[in-house]
Amino acid sequence: MGRMGGNSRAYTVNPSDYKLLEEVGYGASATVFRAIYLPSNEVVAVKCLDLDRCNSNLDDIRREAQTMSLIDHPNVIRAYCSFVVERNLWVVMPFMAEGSCLHLMKIAYPDGFEEAAIGSILKETLKALDYLHQQGHIHRDVKAGNILLDSNGIVKLADFGVSACMFDAGDRQRSRNTFVGTPCWMAPEVLQPGSGYNSKADIWSFGITALELAHGHAPFSKYPPMKVLLMTIQNAPPGLDYDRDKKFSKSFKEMVAMCLVKDQTKRPTAEKLLKHSFFKHAKPPELSVKKLFADLPPLWNRVKALQIKDAAQLALKKMPSAEQEALSQSEYQRGVSAWNFDVEDLKAQASLVRDDDDLSEVREEDEKLKSFVIDKYPSHGQSNLEKFNSNSEPPLDDGGGKISSDIVQPAEYLNKKGKGLGCDIPESACQERTGWKKNGSATEATASTSEKDVVLPKARTQSVKSRQAVSGPLMPGAVLSHSLSERARISERKENDNQPKNEIAHREVRRTPSFSGPLMLPTRASANSLSAPIKSSGGFRDSLDDKSKSNLVQIKGRFSVTSENLDLVKDIPLSTVPRRSSQGSPLRKSASVGEWIFDSKQAPLNQPPKEFNNSTVPASVLMPHLQNLFQQTSIQQDLIMNMLSSLQLAEVADASQNGKLPPLPRSPENNGSVETAASERERLLLIKISELQARMNNLTDELTAEKLKFIQLQQQLISLSSREENGDRGEGDA
Ligand SMILES: Nc1ncnc2c1ncn2[C@@H]1O[C@H](COP(=O)(O)OP(=O)(O)OP(=O)(O)O)[C@@H](O)[C@H]1O
Numbered sequence: 001m002g003r004m005g006g007n008s009r010a011y012t013v014n015p016s017d018y019k020l021l022e023e024v025g026y027g028a029s030a031t032v033f034r035a036i037y038l039p040s041n042e043v044v045a046v047k048c049l050d051l052d053r054c055n056s057n058l059d060d061i062r063r064e065a066q067t068m069s070l071i072d073h074p075n076v077i078r079a080y081c082s083f084v085v086e087r088n089l090w091v092v093m094p095f096m097a098e099g100s101c102l103h104l105m106k107i108a109y110p111d112g113f114e115e116a117a118i119g120s121i122l123k124e125t126l127k128a129l130d131y132l133h134q135q136g137h138i139h140r141d142v143k144a145g146n147i148l149l150d151s152n153g154i155v156k157l158a159d160f161g162v163s164a165c166m167f168d169a170g171d172r173q174r175s176r177n178t179f180v181g182t183p184c185w186m187a188p189e190v191l192q193p194g195s196g197y198n199s200k201a202d203i204w205s206f207g208i209t210a211l212e213l214a215h216g217h218a219p220f221s222k223y224p225p226m227k228v229l230l231m232t233i234q235n236a237p238p239g240l241d242y243d244r245d246k247k248f249s250k251s252f253k254e255m256v257a258m259c260l261v262k263d264q265t266k267r268p269t270a271e272k273l274l275k276h277s278f279f280k281h282a283k284p285p286e287l288s289v290k291k292l293f294a295d296l297p298p299l300w301n302r303v304k305a306l307q308i309k310d311a312a313q314l315a316l317k318k319m320p321s322a323e324q325e326a327l328s329q330s331e332y333q334r335g336v337s338a339w340n341f342d343v344e345d346l347k348a349q350a351s352l353v354r355d356d357d358d359l360s361e362v363r364e365e366d367e368k369l370k371s372f373v374i375d376k377y378p379s380h381g382q383s384n385l386e387k388f389n390s391n392s393e394p395p396l397d398d399g400g401g402k403i404s405s406d407i408v409q410p411a412e413y414l415n416k417k418g419k420g421l422g423c424d425i426p427e428s429a430c431q432e433r434t435g436w437k438k439n440g441s442a443t444e445a446t447a448s449t450s451e452k453d454v455v456l457p458k459a460r461t462q463s464v465k466s467r468q469a470v471s472g473p474l475m476p477g478a479v480l481s482h483s484l485s486e487r488a489r490i491s492e493r494k495e496n497d498n499q500p501k502n503e504i505a506h507r508e509v510r511r512t513p514s515f516s517g518p519l520m521l522p523t524r525a526s527a528n529s530l531s532a533p534i535k536s537s538g539g540f541r542d543s544l545d546d547k548s549k550s551n552l553v554q555i556k557g558r559f560s561v562t563s564e565n566l567d568l569v570k571d572i573p574l575s576t577v578p579r580r581s582s583q584g585s586p587l588r589k590s591a592s593v594g595e596w597i598f599d600s601k602q603a604p605l606n607q608p609p610k611e612f613n614n615s616t617v618p619a620s621v622l623m624p625h626l627q628n629l630f631q632q633t634s635i636q637q638d639l640i641m642n643m644l645s646s647l648q649l650a651e652v653a654d655a656s657q658n659g660k661l662p663p664l665p666r667s668p669e670n671n672g673s674v675e676t677a678a679s680e681r682e683r684l685l686l687i688k689i690s691e692l693q694a695r696m697n698n699l700t701d702e703l704t705a706e707k708l709k710f711i712q713l714q715q716q717l718i719s720l721s722s723r724e725e726n727g728d729r730g731e732g733d734a
Contacts, residue, residue, distance in 0.1 A: 022300030124155035207259025
């Protein structure tokens with residue numbers, strides 16, 4: 001460590017020679033400051049690496065620092081010198097006044113740069129890569145966050161050297177607990193166990209970086225690491241879409257496609273890629289890059305604005321997501337640090353990760369972000385909040401988590417014409433151009449082909465949602481209330497996802513005894529099994545929990561999918577219930593109770609109309625049948641419930657009087673046995689209820705039989721009378 005060669009100017013390794021000024025960047029393990037090198041009054045950047053957060057030892061760092069001293073290229077940022085200050089490693093570098101491309105996009109270009117600027121930035125970056133590869137190095141961390149710009153438009157690739165060393169030794173990027181990163185830039189071969197990788201891995205990352213610059217975020221960036229790993233391995237490579245990314249040239253699309261080939265041997269070298277027509281026509285960066293930040297405020301003010309926004313986003317992170325992210329993150333750390341993936345294991349882990357990219361959720365988060373900012377910065381006013389939007393934002397892929405108490409000065413900045421903030425937000429600093437530009441679906445629309453791959457999980461999530469809705473919003477009128485309650489239930493479920501498990505369980509128990517919606521099948525099941533007073537006992541709580549578990553068909557994302565065909569007698573001891581096969585069940589026929597009430601035009605219940613088997617039947621045809629079915633079922637349900645409850649009340653009173661049920665203990669001395677007696681009482685009541693149900697079934701059977709008899713008699717009567725009529729007519733004719 002110490003001074004590094006290849007630089008004409010000598011820099012001391014004495015920390016007191018450096019005056020640290022504003023923070024201009026932060027990453028997984030480091031914070032970067034603008035600083036003054038006092039002996040020469042020169043502005044430099046000092047990167048302070050927290051050694052406690054790095055998994056590398058000092059020897060590794062020293063070795064890498066020596067390697068760095070050999071690097072000398074205009075497009076690779078070099079370290080002037082480095083030294084240890086307490087538990088930090090300070091790396092002194094040239095100060096790149098416009099920061100990273102990532103920051104620039106976040107602050108002013110949430111949808112990415114225009115092609116001319118991208119071409120220049122990529123060309124300079126590729127020159128750096130070519131140089132490094134020629135020197136036998138692999139960068140391994142090519143991404144917009146590591147492409148730095150200075151005020152002249154000069155482009156330099158950063159984070160090589162010390163950082164790469166730390167990457168070797170462990171898991172540099174992911175060593176900080178608060179950091180949430182994604183392996184979006186990693187080549188498939190890097191993620192695959194044992195496949196080995198070389199400098200072509202940088203070409204893949206370069207291709208991903210091209211997409212990042214084009215869209216404002218890397219493909220898959222909204223997914224947690226585990227999911228990204230799998231998507232990178234399993235999905236078709238991402239790319240620029242020939243239709244959707246119309247604004248980009250064919251040669252740009254071609255160039256990206258060449259980089260993002262899964263077979264590394266088919267990817268071009270940096271040297272070869274530089275000869276691609278896309279780079280041949282690239283403009284000098286002074287022309288196309290410099291104008292990107294022409295009217296932007298100083299870097300440190302932008303960084304502060306971003307920190308506030310990042311803090312707001314972090315504060316809004318919902319618990320389960322955070323937990324899942326932590327899980328994903330820890331798995332990711334485990335795998336990445338060893339560079340040894342068990343793909344099957346990853347799949348299993350990734351299946352635990354939610355699919356959460358539907359727009360409604362993004363909007364929901366967006367709304368929360370707004371309200372958070374209102375709470376935190378009430379003076380900003382609603383009009384300004386309209387400018388806040390995180391839809392287009394990729395997840396934080398740098399540090400974050402630092403809630404700065406500093407206040408960004410009133411922004412004279414970010415007044416870029418047509419894009420400028422032009423607002424009066426004092427702290428979060430007019431973030432219109434800080435990536436909070438509203439572009440929601442537009443981002444989706446311009447997504448790369450990679451995001452087409454994402455459509456699948458999306459569709460799956462949606463189908464799960466629609467299945468959930470089956471029990472609810474079938475029809476207007478009386479059922480509407482149920483649909484509403486069901487929707488409320490779903491949203492409650494959503495809410496539940498954000499709550500500690502024990503609380504959810506608690507609420508589940510509290511919710512189920514409510515019989516407000518007799519048409520809701522899950523509620524029916526619980527209503528059928530138990531009466532309200534019994535439900536309040538602890539014993540029932542267990543049974544409820546078990547029941548809810550047993551009804552769980554699938555957990556998908558935020559939603560648990562429950563069986564819609566819950567057995568109404570599920571909770572009743574089997575031995576006491578005369579079970580019938582559904583086919584031969586008179587109870588099924590007893591659905592004809594509805595026929596007594598509704599006119600004969602109504603659809604038969606036992607047999608769905610033929611069209612039902614045809615999936616192409618229009619909803620307009622299906623809806624009346626479904627409504628009819630639903631109404632009849634609900635009426636039948638109500639009838640049964642009424643009969644059941646009246647019978648039940650009578651029986652319970654009866655049984656209690658006859659001493660069949662143990663009376664509830666009344667004296668305080670009996671307190672110890674209250675629970676036992678109560679649960680015994682519950683058990684007996686359950687048996688009673690099941691007996692009553694069985695009796696009710698028999699009664700219904702009898703009723704149905706009587707009805708059939710009645711119909712038969714009616715038919716006989718009709719035929720008799722018609723025969724009589726015919727006889728009369730015959731006689732008359734004769
Ligand atoms: N020389 C520099 N001049 C100006 N800004 C810089 C300089 N070096 C780094 N930065 C800023 O600081 C940020 C973090 O730096 P860097 O990427 O080196 O840290 P890190 O901890 O290695 O981050 P990560 O590992 O997440 O990429 C950069 O994204 C950039 O915005």
